Amino acid sequence: MPPTPAPRLNVKVRRKETDGRFGQLHLECPDEARRAVPGQFVQLRAPEGRAPQQNLLRRPFSIHLWIDANGDPAPSPERIAGLAVYFKIIGPGTQALAALEQGDGVDFLGPLGVGRDLSEPAPDRVWCVGGGYGVAPMLFWGQSLADAATEKHLVYGINQLSDLPAFPSFSDGYFHYMAKALGMQFHLSAVHLVRDLFVGTCVALLEKLLEAAPGGVGRDEVVACGPMGMMKATALVAWQRHLPCRVMLEEMMACGTGVCRSCVCPGRGEDGSARNITTCTEGPLLDAARVAWDEIG
Amino acid sequence: MAALSALQLPDLPVTVAGRRLVNPLGMLSGTYGYGTEVANAVEGVDLDKIGAVFLKGITLAPRRGNPTPRIVETPAGLLNAIGLENVGVDVLIEEKLPRLAGSRTSVWANVSGSTMEEYGEICRRLNRVPAEHLDGVELNISCPNIKEGGIEFGTKPEPAAELTRIARRELTLFALMVKLSPHCADIAEMALACVEAGADSLSISNTFRGLAIDVQKRRAVLANNYGGVSGPAIKPMALAMVSACYHALRKAGKLVPLVGQGGVWSGRDAFEFILAGATVVGLGTVTFQDPLAPHRILDELLGYLVGPRGTRRIRRRWRLVGSLLPNAREW
Numbered sequence: 001m002p003p004t005p006a007p008r009l010n011v012k013v014r015r016k017e018t019d020g021r022f023g024q025l026h027l028e029c030p031d032e033a034r035r036a037v038p039g040q041f042v043q044l045r046a047p048e049g050r051a052p053q054q055n056l057l058r059r060p061f062s063i064h065l066w067i068d069a070n071g072d073p074a075p076s077p078e079r080i081a082g083l084a085v086y087f088k089i090i091g092p093g094t095q096a097l098a099a100l101e102q103g104d105g106v107d108f109l110g111p112l113g114v115g116r117d118l119s120e121p122a123p124d125r126v127w128c129v130g131g132g133y134g135v136a137p138m139l140f141w142g143q144s145l146a147d148a149a150t151e152k153h154l155v156y157g158i159n160q161l162s163d164l165p166a167f168p169s170f171s172d173g174y175f176h177y178m179a180k181a182l183g184m185q186f187h188l189s190a191v192h193l194v195r196d197l198f199v200g201t202c203v204a205l206l207e208k209l210l211e212a213a214p215g216g217v218g219r220d221e222v223v224a225c226g227p228m229g230m231m232k233a234t235a236l237v238a239w240q241r242h243l244p245c246r247v248m249l250e251e252m253m254a255c256g257t258g259v260c261r262s263c264v265c266p267g268r269g270e271d272g273s274a275r276n277i278t279t280c281t282e283g284p285l286l287d288a289a290r291v292a293w294d295e296i297g
Numbered sequence: 298m299a300a301l302s303a304l305q306l307p308d309l310p311v312t313v314a315g316r317r318l319v320n321p322l323g324m325l326s327g328t329y330g331y332g333t334e335v336a337n338a339v340e341g342v343d344l345d346k347i348g349a350v351f352l353k354g355i356t357l358a359p360r361r362g363n364p365t366p367r368i369v370e371t372p373a374g375l376l377n378a379i380g381l382e383n384v385g386v387d388v389l390i391e392e393k394l395p396r397l398a399g400s401r402t403s404v405w406a407n408v409s410g411s412t413m414e415e416y417g418e419i420c421r422r423l424n425r426v427p428a429e430h431l432d433g434v435e436l437n438i439s440c441p442n443i444k445e446g447g448i449e450f451g452t453k454p455e456p457a458a459e460l461t462r463i464a465r466r467e468l469t470l471f472a473l474m475v476k477l478s479p480h481c482a483d484i485a486e487m488a489l490a491c492v493e494a495g496a497d498s499l500s501i502s503n504t505f506r507g508l509a510i511d512v513q514k515r516r517a518v519l520a521n522n523y524g525g526v527s528g529p530a531i532k533p534m535a536l537a538m539v540s541a542c543y544h545a546l547r548k549a550g551k552l553v554p555l556v557g558q559g560g561v562w563s564g565r566d567a568f569e570f571i572l573a574g575a576t577v578v579g580l581g582t583v584t585f586q587d588p589l590a591p592h593r594i595l596d597e598l599l600g601y602l603v604g605p606r607g608t609r610r611i612r613r614r615w616r617l618v619g620s621l622l623p624n625a626r627e628w
Contacts, residue, residue, distance in 0.1 A: 006341035006589055045586070054372050056528055057586055093370070109339070109588075252366045254375065254585040257338040259330035261353075261379045262368035276361055276382060281338065 001040075004112050004257075005032055007058075009047075010105035014082060015071045016098075022133070022165035023098035024086045025106070026067050032110055033083045036063050037118055038140040039248055039285030042085065042110030043256045046096035054092040058109055060253045061085040062137035062225065062284065065178075073143055073182060083110075086136040086165075112256045113284050116141065122148030123221040123244075125213070128184070129155045129206050129234050131226020132163065135175060137248055141223055142184040152184040155209065157202025157230070160192045202226070203233040210241060224248070224288075228296050235288035245288040249279045256280045266295035309599065311348070311576055313554045314472035314497035316432040318403045318577065322567065322591050322598075323349035325558055325581035326407035326435060326476070327379065331393040332400075339588040347591045348577060349403040351500075352393065354437050356408075357415050359385035364520040369509045374528030374560070375582050376507045378521035381409055386419045394430040404430065405474065409437045413450075413463055420467035433471045436464050436496075439478030439503040451478030451503075454490035465495035474556065476500035477542075484538045485545030492551045500556040500579070501539050505531055528560050528582040535559020536573050543574025543619045544628040564597020574619035 008029070015026040025044075032042075043058035065084040066074040074080045089098050100106060122145055128138035135156045142152045156175055158164060164172040179186040189198040189205040198205045206222070213220070224234040225248035238245035251263035258281035267277035267290050274292060277283060309320040324347055329335060332350045336342040344350070362382025369376050384393065389406065397404050406423055410416040416436065423434055438451035438460060450456045461475055475491040477484055479502040488499055504525025509518040517523070539557040546552045557575025560582070561567050567578040578598075583590045602617070 003338055003340045006339060007587060054370060056373065056375065056582070057370055107586075112338075252368050254368050254377075254582075255328075255335075255588075256585075257588060258334045259328060259353075260368065260377070260585055261327075261362065261382045262365070262377060264362070264365065264367070264382065274361075281334075 001114055002035065004110060005035075007107065007109040009107050011108035013100050013102055013104045013106060014067075015102060016100055017167040017169065018089070018098045019166040019168070020089070021162075022086065022088055022167070023094065024064070024084060024165075024167065025097065025100065026071050026082055026084050027106065027108065028082045029108060030081050032108070033066055033080045034077065036066070036083060036111040037115035038063070038137055038144045039115030039246075040111040040113050041256075041284060042083065042108060043112065043253075044085065044097060045093065045107040046100055047105060047107065055096050057093075057254055058107060058256070059093040059097070060112075060256060060280070061087050062248060063111065063140050064136045065139055065143060073139075073178070075146070086133065088133040109256060113280055114282065115285050116144065118144060122150045124219040125151040125153070125221070127153050127155060127206060127209070127220065127222045129157075129202055129222065129224040129226070131157045131202055131224075131230035132159075134224075134226030134230070134248070134250070137225055138223070139175075139178050139182060139184075142179070142182045146183065152182070153187060153209065154179045154184040155187045155189070155202050155206050157189045157205065157226070158191070160190060161194055201230065201233070203230060203237055206234065207237050210237070222246070225250070231288070232293045232296060235291070235293060238288065246285055247288050247291065248284045249277075249286060249291070250284065251279045253280055266292040268292055309595070309602070311554075313349075313403075313556075313577060314433060314474075316403050316472055318348035319346065319401055320348040320595055321571070321577050322347060322595055323351055323403075323405075323556060323577050323579045324584065324591065325579040326351040326354050326437065328581040328584055329353075331384075331389070332397045332402070332404065335584065335588050341589055341592075343592065344397075345401040346595070347402045349405060349432075350397070351405045351407050351435055351579070352389070353383055354381055354407040354409045355383045355386050355389050355419065356381060356410060357386055357419055359383060359388065366519055367521070369518045369524075371507065371509055371526060372530060374526050374530035375585070376509050376519065376524040376526050377504070378519045378524035380521060386422050390422060390426055394426060398430050403432045405433045405435050406431060407435045407437050407476070408464075413460055416460055417463045417467055420464045424468050424470055428470065431471055433474055433497070434464065434468055435474040435476050435500055436460065437476050437503075439476055439480070451487070452481045454486050457487055458490040458494035461491045461494035461496050472497045474498040474500050477502045477538075479503060479505050479534065479538060485541045488542040488546055489549055489551065492546060492553050496553065498554045498556065499542060500558065501542055501575075502535060502559070505534065529562055530560065532560030532566065536569060539570060539575050540573040540621065540628065547619070561594070564594050564599070564601060567594055567598045568601040571617055572619070572621040574621075576618050
């Protein structure tokens with residue numbers, strides 16, 4: 001991946017959506033957006049003054065979508081005007097970001113990390129599995145395959161209905177709506193019983209969908225993002241069916257450039273030896289076989 | 298001001314143990330990898346315009362460090378327990394140091410160990426490095442995040458002096474700096490002990506032991522439980538320690554260049570450390586927020602050094618180091 005552009009202190013927020021638990025920001029950064037690929041992330045920080053005591057570092061967020069000048073998913077590369085991020089409001093950093101308004105500036109560094117090579121051949125069918133807010137980068141994955149003949153599935157797992165974002169403009173159908181808009185078939189699972197929904201994890205749902213997949217699973221591909229246990233289970237399901245599987249790792253980060261060594265994940269080198277993988281520069285997107293799953297609880 | 302000063306004064310060189318640094322800003326060990334990563338990752342970072350780089354702390358054998366989470370933000374600071382993850386001294390010498398050979402930045406290796414012999418062996422190996430690959434060695438006697446060694450040498454003057462003597466004996470070709478720990482009874486006493494034992498320079502100081510708690514889980518946030526606090530939260534403590542060491546060393550007639558560090562976020566912060574007695578100012582946590590911080594802070598610092606009579610104050614900058622006026626009768 002080429003070097004990341006220097007950080008910018010004043011990237012404009014074009015649109016903000018929040019329901020108090022989740023947030024979504026549209027950021028006006030056409031140059032950075034055109035360089036971004038699915039799997040990569042940006043680091044964001046709301047300007048000082050909002051939470052100065054506890055808002056020192058930018059927070060990493062996977063890139064959610066390319067957006068156009070109207071704030072819709074960009075239909076073609078020429079129309080890219082910015083990036084969207086989707087996040088869960090957890091601590092002071094995300095609270096400050098969710099409090100931003102349209103026109104406010106945000107401290108921005110990105111795109112960072114390794115994502116999908118856009119020149120790689122598109123698979124016949126792709127299963128994008130997102131657990132919780134790990135679903136965020138999956139829309140971008142689908143969007144980047146818009147021109148390909150690939151059959152795209154979004155498999156989204158939540159615990160209960162209250163885990164769905166309820167953005168004012170979309171009610172709780174945000175991901176359903178966006179998946180349809182991007183040509184992805186939408187599948188939702190919930191761990192706790194919800195009427196008309198698959199009951200279980202998104203990995204169990206993926207298994208069921210793979211069993212029933214018409215024409216078998218020849219040149220299918222699986223990509224997963226979410227809690228470590230969920231990615232581990234997804235990797236196992238894919239491995240049992242000899243499907244290529246990639247995961248997007250999430251770890252607490254400070255620098256985003258590979259120096260602070262805080263976001264490491266136990267993994268394997270190319271020669272199979274045990275070593276730490278640096279999530280921010282070697283990932284977040286990784287072949288599932290590179291991760292030492294047995295060392296992860 | 299910044300643009301003008303940058304044009305007229307591209308450099309602001311200082312000398313540490315006979316090594317010329319292009320400017321008084323150093324990137325601190327553990328926050329700048331093996332020197333080249335940030336410049337490769339982010340556009341606009343120029344290693345040639347960074348005074349010194351203190352490389353990631355190394356041990357004799359490679360270490361994988363602590364489990365994650367290794368880091369968490371705390372009020373006005375950062376708590377980390379990386380656990381000295383590093384490639385080991387041999388890989389440093391063979392792979393990492395040659396990559397920095399073409400750069401104008403001054404390169405310092407940072408050494409940690411669990412026994413005195415280990416420190417000695419690492420220094421022996423580093424002493425065989427070609428002179429264009431390395432300027433000096435920083436002894437880390439203050440890492441709070443590993444179970445054995447490290448900080449034990451940093452809490453009392455006698456073992457710190459003994460360790461300095463061992464390193465001094467092995468390092469015949471390179472400068473020797475000792476990175477003191479804030480966790481000692483009297484840091485000025487530590488500083489004197491290390492200088493008397495042969496240190497060319499001191500680095501003051503390191504992170505402060507800290508704990509962050511997840512109340513929902515009723516657990517420590519970090520996998521290592523405890524970590525070290527860095528960032529603006531520790532700046533006043535760090536300034537006091539730099540000042541105390543500066544005055545103790547000066548009084549004893551044993552003044553050496555000091556690397557002041559702790560929460561520097563701006564040129565003003567850097568200038569405060571210079572006034573307190575630091576010849577070189579270390580940047581650490583700030584680079585996690587702003588990879589271009591060394592360039593921005595240098596520009597801001599020049600603003601404090603260039604007076605109404607232009608460059609004259611620059612030439613007299615050595616008088617600025619430690620020039621802080623006391624309010625009480627003496628320091």
